[in-house]
Amino acid sequence: GQNIDQPTEMTATEGAIVQINCTYQTSGFNGLFWYQQHAGEAPTFLSYNVLDGLEEKGRFSSFLSRSKGYSYLLLKELQMKDSASYLCAVTDSNYQLIWGAGTKLIIKP
């Protein structure tokens, strides 16, 4: 079966750095997405990785290792508004999106 694993919940302090991990077992791989979803709202696109390595976009970075089936989202200089769920999704060999259950990130002052 296809599976995406993320921690259910994480807590971090305002101004700090947090890394949210995502591991996947899918039939093929055609890219990995990270989306941010505030409670009761729509998910919004954060990043896309298809090749190994780090993609940096402001305070957010996303890393991919295809050989390990592993990605992480790195959030720097955390702000209270970063409190949200972070969804990892993988496109498989049929270009179907497989979604993780999401990681709820709680930021404390």
Add this chain to the structure above:
Amino acid sequence: DGGITQSPKYLFRKEGQNVTLSCEQNLNHDAMYWYRQDPGQGLRLIYYSQIVNDFQKGDIAEGYSVSREKKESFPLTVTSAQKNPTAFYLCASSTELSGANVLTFGAGSRLTVL
């Protein structure tokens, strides 16, 4: 501003009733999707449409129906055959961005069966 509008935001239904959730986009995207989101689970695909007058079943299509008569509109009907319809429903459309099929989501419709 371009985007996706879902309505209603909250909906209550009695058992045995059909309800229709509206989804309208002005992004000029060809592809549209309906997802269901339940606590502790990943998004699950109900139906998708890549072009007007054509749509495909997703992973959990049973008890749901859709239509795609216009490019802008992709309504979802939750029928009485859906055994556990209480959930958060998300509509999305997609466009290609640097080789990635990026989804833009509506704000969602929360359906509660009484």
